[in-house]
Amino acid sequence: MEDPSNPTTGNQCTGAEIVIRCLQEENVKFVFGYPGGAVLNIYDAIFNQTHFKHVLVRHEQAAVHAADAYARATGEVGVALVTSGPGATNAVTGIATAYMDSIPLVVLSGQVPAPSIGMDAFQEVDMVGITRPCVKHNFLVKDIKDLAATIKKAFYIAGTGRPGPVVVDIPKDITAQFHAFSYPETVEMRSYNPILKGHSGQIKKALRLMLDAKRPMLYTGGGIILGDASEQLVKLTRRLGFPITNTLMGLGGYPATDRQFVGMLGMHGTLEANMAMQDCDVLIAIGARFDDRVIGNPDHFFSKSRTIIHIDVDPSSISKRVKVDVPIVGHVQSVLGEMNDLLDGEFKAAADKKPEEAAIQAWWTQIEAWRSKKCLSYDRNSDIIKPQYVLEKLWEVTKGDAFITSDVGQHQMWAAQYYKFDKPRRWINSGGLGTMGVGLPYAMGVQLAYPDAQVACVTGEASIQMCIQELSTCKQFHLPVKVVTLNNRYMGMVRQWQEFFYGNRYSESYMDALPDFVKLAEAYGHVGMRIEKPSDVEPALKEAFGPKLKERMVFMDFLTDQKENVFPMVPNGKGLSEMILAEEL
Amino acid sequence: MKHIISLLMENEAGALSRVAGLFSARAYNIESLTVAPTEDPTLSRMTIVTSGSDEVIEQIIKQLNKLVDVVKVLDLNDGRYIERELMLVKVKATGPFREEMKRMCDIFRGRIIDVADGSYTIELTGTGSKLDAFLEALDKTAILETVRTGASGIGRGDRILKI
Numbered sequence: 001m002e003d004p005s006n007p008t009t010g011n012q013c014t015g016a017e018i019v020i021r022c023l024q025e026e027n028v029k030f031v032f033g034y035p036g037g038a039v040l041n042i043y044d045a046i047f048n049q050t051h052f053k054h055v056l057v058r059h060e061q062a063a064v065h066a067a068d069a070y071a072r073a074t075g076e077v078g079v080a081l082v083t084s085g086p087g088a089t090n091a092v093t094g095i096a097t098a099y100m101d102s103i104p105l106v107v108l109s110g111q112v113p114a115p116s117i118g119m120d121a122f123q124e125v126d127m128v129g130i131t132r133p134c135v136k137h138n139f140l141v142k143d144i145k146d147l148a149a150t151i152k153k154a155f156y157i158a159g160t161g162r163p164g165p166v167v168v169d170i171p172k173d174i175t176a177q178f179h180a181f182s183y184p185e186t187v188e189m190r191s192y193n194p195i196l197k198g199h200s201g202q203i204k205k206a207l208r209l210m211l212d213a214k215r216p217m218l219y220t221g222g223g224i225i226l227g228d229a230s231e232q233l234v235k236l237t238r239r240l241g242f243p244i245t246n247t248l249m250g251l252g253g254y255p256a257t258d259r260q261f262v263g264m265l266g267m268h269g270t271l272e273a274n275m276a277m278q279d280c281d282v283l284i285a286i287g288a289r290f291d292d293r294v295i296g297n298p299d300h301f302f303s304k305s306r307t308i309i310h311i312d313v314d315p316s317s318i319s320k321r322v323k324v325d326v327p328i329v330g331h332v333q334s335v336l337g338e339m340n341d342l343l344d345g346e347f348k349a350a351a352d353k354k355p356e357e358a359a360i361q362a363w364w365t366q367i368e369a370w371r372s373k374k375c376l377s378y379d380r381n382s383d384i385i386k387p388q389y390v391l392e393k394l395w396e397v398t399k400g401d402a403f404i405t406s407d408v409g410q411h412q413m414w415a416a417q418y419y420k421f422d423k424p425r426r427w428i429n430s431g432g433l434g435t436m437g438v439g440l441p442y443a444m445g446v447q448l449a450y451p452d453a454q455v456a457c458v459t460g461e462a463s464i465q466m467c468i469q470e471l472s473t474c475k476q477f478h479l480p481v482k483v484v485t486l487n488n489r490y491m492g493m494v495r496q497w498q499e500f501f502y503g504n505r506y507s508e509s510y511m512d513a514l515p516d517f518v519k520l521a522e523a524y525g526h527v528g529m530r531i532e533k534p535s536d537v538e539p540a541l542k543e544a545f546g547p548k549l550k551e552r553m554v555f556m557d558f559l560t561d562q563k564e565n566v567f568p569m570v571p572n573g574k575g576l577s578e579m580i581l582a583e584e585l
Numbered sequence: 586m587k588h589i590i591s592l593l594m595e596n597e598a599g600a601l602s603r604v605a606g607l608f609s610a611r612a613y614n615i616e617s618l619t620v621a622p623t624e625d626p627t628l629s630r631m632t633i634v635t636s637g638s639d640e641v642i643e644q645i646i647k648q649l650n651k652l653v654d655v656v657k658v659l660d661l662n663d664g665r666y667i668e669r670e671l672m673l674v675k676v677k678a679t680g681p682f683r684e685e686m687k688r689m690c691d692i693f694r695g696r697i698i699d700v701a702d703g704s705y706t707i708e709l710t711g712t713g714s715k716l717d718a719f720l721e722a723l724d725k726t727a728i729l730e731t732v733r734t735g736a737s738g739i740g741r742g743d744r745i746l747k748i
Contacts, residue, residue, distance in 0.1 A: 128599060133610045137653040140599075157653060190748060191595055191656040316647035319640065 011182070015144050015175035016045035019108065022151040024051040025183045028079050030070060030448055031055070032063040036083025037123060038110025041175035055448065055477060058469040060087050062441035064094020065467070068103050068165075069438075069445030072428045073403060075228060077104040077159045078445070084110045085123030088169075089130065093435060095165045096134035100432025101249060102226055104163035106154045113173035114142060127169045136164030141171065144179040156187040161194025162314040163226055194313065198330030203338055204346075206309040206326045209282055211350050213307075214359035215366075216242045217280035219265065222249030222431065223287015223312060223332050230254070230424040232336035233286065239343055239351065241360065243367055245273040247288050249431040252421035257400070262367060263376075266294040267570045268413040271375035272367050274568070274576040278304060279366075285310045287332045290322040291432075298322065300575025311335050375568050375581055376417055384561045385534050387411065387486045390541075391418035394456060394484060397541040402426070402454035405442035407463030408434045410492035413566045415458040437466025443481040444473060454482070454545060461487040461557075462511050471524040474553045482544050483555045485517060488562045496565045500580075501572075521555035530557045587616070587636045589661040589668060589738040591746050592649060596622050596629040600654040604631065607652065613637065613645050617670075617713075617735025628656065628748070632737045634713070656748055665741040671708070672716045673698075674723075675730040678705040682727050693719045704729060712736075 013021065019042050023031065032055045035043045046054050057063040060082045067078030078098075082091045088109045098105045112121040128140045137157050139150050147170070154166040210216060224233050224246075230253050237244050237260055244254050245265040254261055263270030265277055277283070277295070283306050288294070295301045298321060310317075310324040311332055318327040328335055343351050354360075378388045391414050394402075404419050405428040406412040412429055421427045428446055430438045443457040457464075464485055474481055486492075494509040518528030527549060531540045537558065544554040567582040594600050601620055608615045616634040623630045635645060642660065649658045661668075676686050678700075690697055690707045693715070699706035709719055713736055720731065740746065 129602070132599075132603060132606050189653075192653050314651070316644065316651050318647075320644060323640070 011180045012178050013181045014041065014045065015147055015170070015177050015179070016041040018144070018147050018179065018181050019151065019170070019175065020045045020049050020051070021181050022148055022183060023079065024049075026077070026155050028052045030067075031079045031081050032057055032066040032070075032445070033081030034060050034063055034083065034087060036087045036110065038084035038112060038172045039081060039087075039175075041172065042081065042108070042110070042170075055444070055473070057441070057473050059467065060090035061093050061437070062444070062467050062470045062473070064091045064105070064107060065097065065435075065438045065441035066445035066448075067105055067107075068094060068098045069405060069428050069442035070449050071098075071103050071105060073425050073446045073449045075425065077106055077155055079106050079108070081108045082110070083123065084112055084127070085125050087123075088125055088127040092130060092134065095131055095167065097430050097433045097435040097438060098165040099134045099136070101222060101430065102163050103165065104158040105165035106151070106158050107165060107167045109167060109169050111140065111169045111171040114171040115173070117171065127167060131167045134165075135167050138167035138169065140169045141174055144174050144177045147174060147179070148181060148183050152184050153187055153189070157192060161192075162317075195315070195329050196313075196331045196334055198311065198328045198335035198338060200338065202326060202328045203335060204342065206284070206328060207339060207342055207347055209307055209309060209326065210240065210284060211347070212356060213242075213282035214356050215279060215281040215363045216240070216284065216360070217276050217282070218242050218244040218284045218286065219247070219277060219288055220244065220250045220253050220286045221247040221288025224250055224253035225424045227287060227313065227332040228424070229287070229333035229336050232333055232340055235340050236336055236343070239340070242284075243276055243364070245269070245277065247291070247294055247431075248416055248429070250288065251416060251427045252424040255422040256420035257422055262371065264416055265576070267296070268417065268566050268568065269570075270417075271373055271568055271579060271581065272370040274570065274579060275370045276367055278575070278577040281306050283308045285324070286336070287312060289317045289320065292321070295322065296570045296576045296578070297573050300578070303575070373581070378564075378582065382534065382561065385531065385537060385558055387414050387488070387558075387560045387564055388418050389534060390484065390486060390537055390558050390560065391415055391458070393538050393541055394458070395419045397538065397545050398454050398456065402456050403428065403446045403450065405429065405439050405446060405455070405457045407439035407457075407459040407466075408436045409460050409463060410488075410496065410564075410566050411458050411460045411463070411486040413493075414486070436463040439463060440467050440470045440474075440481070440483065443483075444470060444477070444479055447479040447481050448477065456482045456484050458484045458486070460492055461485055461489065461514055461517070462491045468520075471521065471526060471553070471555075475525045478551070479553060480549075480551050481553050483553070485555070485557050486560045487514075487517070487557050488560045488564065489514065490562060493566070499565070500569075517555055517557040521553075526553040526555055528555045528557070530559070532559045586638075586642075587634065588642050589666065589736060590633045590635060590646065590649070591659045591661055591738055592631050592633070592655055593623070593657045593746060593748060594629050594631060594652075595654045595656065596627050597654060600629065601631075603652050603654055604633070604649065607648055608635075611644075611648060613641065617733075619735040619737055632735070634736050657746060659740070659746045661738045661740060664744050666738050666744070667741060668712050668736045668738045669710050670713050670716055670736045671710050671734045672719075673732045674707045674709065674720070674728065676705055676707060676723065677703065677727040677729060679703050682724070685724075686727065689719070689722060693722075695719070
């Protein structure tokens with residue numbers, strides 16, 4: 001018999017308990033958050049639960065970044081919890097970062113009690129209004145009866161179709177009210193039905209074009225990673241024998257050490273990737289969006305004609321910047337799987353015949369000629385540490401098997417160019433929004449997901465200072481992240497643009513008054529190292545990743561060449577084949 | 586080119602601002618926007634008048650479809666449609682204007698719905714261009730106030746936007 005006078009018996013829960021039970025139902029393992037007035041009821045319910053681990057960050061921005069990285073590394077929906085007002089606004093950069101890269105997140109934010117909304121209450125901000133342009137969807141829960149169903153919808157929307165962040169704003173009074181807990185098993189929304197299966201007529205049309213191509217090119221993006229389509233992509237690419245390039249977001253989608261991989265494309269892409277993009281006759285774009293950093297000047301891109309096949313789960317990504325000939329809307333894994341099946345079935349004879357083998361051989365000869373220019377070479381005899389060298393050694397020491405997070409700038413581009421990612425979900429960076437400061441919280445999220453994995457945060461002395469407070473979180477949760485700081489005393493990418501396009505006027509890009517990072521790391525209870533000579537690079541990395549420091553966070557401060565630039569570079573407004581190469585300066 | 590886009594969306598708080606926000610965030614033109622609940626109170630029907638190249642209109646339709654609250658989108662310009670807008674105009678009705686305004690109102694098949702000593706209020710429905718034509722036909726100094734609803738549109742014959 002339930003005691004009606006005691007609402008906590010039976011299935012009656014507080015709103016806060018409902019939130020916890022929803023997260024349990026979703027099998028959430030980590031919640032990244034920071035308490036505050038409007039979420040105190042929820043934190044009180046967290047106190048008494050053991051289903052998930054709460055990771056206390058030092059700034060809400062880092063909570064969202066860490067949840068975002070957890071999602072990127074695992075494919076699960078990341079969860080962050082923040083309070084109202086400043087807690088909510090601090091989370092916005094993290095939410096926008098996740099939105100631009102289509103990362104599945106559920107961000108729970110506290111709100112002032114419902115009757116106080118609109119009264120300019122203490123720590124009140126219109127979270128739904130502020131986040132509207134940078135979420136896939138958001139909700140304000142106005143009735144406790146809707147709480148569980150709303151959270152269910154949030155997880156469903158975040159993780160399906162083209163993924164993205166979903167905010168659920170929960171007024172404080174709702175978390176204190178009582179209601180029966182019941183979690184819906186499925187979600188039915190008449191207004192939201194992502195298309196999963198590609199149109200089979202279009203898929204066949206695309207395959208015919210691909211088999212008839214003389215200079216084919218595969219160009220794949222973050223969609224391959226998000227859609228767990230790497231296996232199907234590798235199978236398709238090897239079967240066809242075509243060259244393949246990955247975008248910054250797509251690295252690891254195809255093994256970088258494979259001969260068919262021609263490197264990353266775009267503003268800092270390889271010569272062979274960019275030239276092949278420009279010169280191909282059939283371009284197969286998969287889970288990529290022809291971003292401005294990828295194709296450069298669109299008019300220049302269209303100065304050569306080519307047939308474009310575009311596969312994407314989001315119809316609005318197709319023909320947004322570039323008009324395509326064969327659009328295929330569908331989940332990339334499903335579409336590529338269907339293509340592979342067709343190549344083993346209906347199209348087997350056609351594919352085995354290799355109608356354009358001679359042309360494709362000639363195409364490869366051309367690509368090898370571009371590749372032989374070795375566009376990523378740099379001065380290996382320098383007395384100063386070259387940043388590229390640090391990345392190459394990092395790849396060697398970690399046997400190419402680490403999770404690499406990065407911040408934003410030159411170091412990010414060098415990591416993308418020199419760390420050869422062979423597996424998906426190993427390269428964690430802010431591609432779309434380009435958020436400085438993500439590197440360290442990203443590393444936390446990854447290390448929590450994979451406690452035994454090698455996790456390195458490649459960063460610069462400017463970026464790392466944007467979320468440096470998280471060194472404390474790393475200490476509390478024993479996260480043995482290895483920070484690889486390429487310290488050139490400049491905001492490197494800003495300095496590079498100022499050198500190229502602003503007559504060497506280094507306006508406000510010099511990083512003065514840097515802290516002693518070794519002492520700073522030690523102050524937080526970590527191991528600090530300062531590396532000044534090229535000959536010390538490898539020993540330092542070996543020590544940091546070695547057995548003695550396996551359990552420790554290590555902060556490596558590499559003093560690198562102040563004048564080093566990222567090459568190749570497609571200057572803003574130029575075309576893909578108008579790259580500046582290192583030797584040309 | 587001018588397009589009239591009709592859509593059905595969940596009748597929820599904030600749904601309108603998602604559409605309005607989309608247009609401003611992506612720098613799409615918006616000439617007018619009307620919205621009201623339908624016979625099914627869980628649904629709102631919206632008519633948006635916008636303009637842009639074919640590519641821009643295609644993107645607008647896709648982006649609208651992407652909004653989680655939007656149930657269905659139809660570009661009325663893809664077929665035959667009817668467009669109507671309501672306008673209320675308050676005009677001077679003194680001296681020679683009193684007779685003139687009555688006559689103009691009749692020509693345009695409007696109705697005088699309020700009469701005061703110095704003014705008439707005229708109700709006029711029609712396409713946007715008919716309403717424009719009416720205003721152009723009036724003596725500018727006679728127009729005291731105008732209010733327009735923005736266009737509502739519906740497909741002709743069997744073209745039905747329903748879930």
